[in-house]
Amino acid sequence: MSASNLIDCTFSNTDLEKKPLTVNHRLVETGLFDDEHLIRILDTHPRDCLNVHTMGVDETSNQWREGDASTLSGEQLLNATKAGRLWLNVRNMADHHAEFTKLINDIYDEIQAKTPGFNALERSANLLISSPRALVYYHLDIPCNMLWHMRGVKRVWAYPPYNERYVTQQKVEDVICGVSNEELDYQPEFDQEAMVVDLQPGQMVTWPQNTPHRVSNVEGLNVSLTTEHLTPKARRRIKLFRANRFMRHTLGYKNLSQNTEGLDYGAKVLAYSVVRAWQKLFPKKSEGYYYPVTFKLDPSNPAKIQDLAK
Numbered sequence: 001m002s003a004s005n006l007i008d009c010t011f012s013n014t015d016l017e018k019k020p021l022t023v024n025h026r027l028v029e030t031g032l033f034d035d036e037h038l039i040r041i042l043d044t045h046p047r048d049c050l051n052v053h054t055m056g057v058d059e060t061s062n063q064w065r066e067g068d069a070s071t072l073s074g075e076q077l078l079n080a081t082k083a084g085r086l087w088l089n090v091r092n093m094a095d096h097h098a099e100f101t102k103l104i105n106d107i108y109d110e111i112q113a114k115t116p117g118f119n120a121l122e123r124s125a126n127l128l129i130s131s132p133r134a135l136v137y138y139h140l141d142i143p144c145n146m147l148w149h150m151r152g153v154k155r156v157w158a159y160p161p162y163n164e165r166y167v168t169q170q171k172v173e174d175v176i177c178g179v180s181n182e183e184l185d186y187q188p189e190f191d192q193e194a195m196v197v198d199l200q201p202g203q204m205v206t207w208p209q210n211t212p213h214r215v216s217n218v219e220g221l222n223v224s225l226t227t228e229h230l231t232p233k234a235r236r237r238i239k240l241f242r243a244n245r246f247m248r249h250t251l252g253y254k255n256l257s258q259n260t261e262g263l264d265y266g267a268k269v270l271a272y273s274v275v276r277a278w279q280k281l282f283p284k285k286s287e288g289y290y291y292p293v294t295f296k297l298d299p300s301n302p303a304k305i306q307d308l309a310k
């Protein structure tokens with residue numbers, strides 16, 4: 001039985017795997033998301049697990065930037081976010097704040113208890129604190145995620161999942177293998193088929209693994225918790241896409257199946273695991289993908305973006 005009653009679990013496990021959806025929740029009643037708590041989190045969270053971003057105003061032109069706010073206190077950083085155009089990503093909350101470790105487990109334990117067939121492995125969460133007009137460009141995430149909204153209003157677009165028009169299979173493979181970042185090519189006409197929701201405090205939005213999505217804040221300081229997990233099927237999908245990318249680029253295969261069951265899946269993943277074991281004997285330095293730090297925030301004028309010399 002579930003110990004908590006935080007979520008109106010009006011969905012089935014099949015719904016979670018097939019389509020974007022929203023439900024109501026009561027996470028804000030925990031009291032963990034008021035200014036006092038946010039300042040304490042920002043003051044105590046390891047700064048190398050806290051990304052500070054700014055961005056442009058046009059959702060069709062990606063101008064995502066990474067900044068340095070290492071000299072700002074938690075209060076200054078929160079006030080800068082209220083006044084400026086910032087997106088704070090406070091990563092790995094479960095590793096650094098015991099009350100969030102409990103909350104994240106309560107969330108997933110409750111969903112598991114109420115949703116037969118749902119099993120959330122490798123649970124984690126990032127706290128998102130963002131300015132009233134901040135936005136996040138069209139992108140996908142590798143694990144499954146759920147966006148629990150607490151404060152402010154944000155408009156969320158979730159696009160049709162598993163659809164080559166919105167992101168190609170090859171691009172998903174590249175993102176999963178770390179050779180491409182998570183941002184995708186966006187075209188405004190995609191919006192015609194999107195699920196669009198103005199997310200209010202007390203609502204959660206989720207979508208199937210790797211579904212393209214984007215966000216524009218509408219009003220107020222926005223505070224959300226984005227939880228991430230892998231189901232057994234999601235784990236298989238990641239393994240499959242790694243194997244498929246190897247077969248596509250090294251062996252020249254095309255039209256690779258996305259089926260995460262059966263003999264074909266098993267054979268591909270087994271063959272790729274042998275290749276990986278061989279490659280680990282001769283490791284190559286992974287290139288990865290990161291944003292250069294191109295601006296800083298100064299305590300004397302925290303909301304002002306100060307460009308760093310190139």
Ligand SMILES: [Fe+2]
Pocket residue numbers: 139140141213
């Ligand atoms: Fe995302």
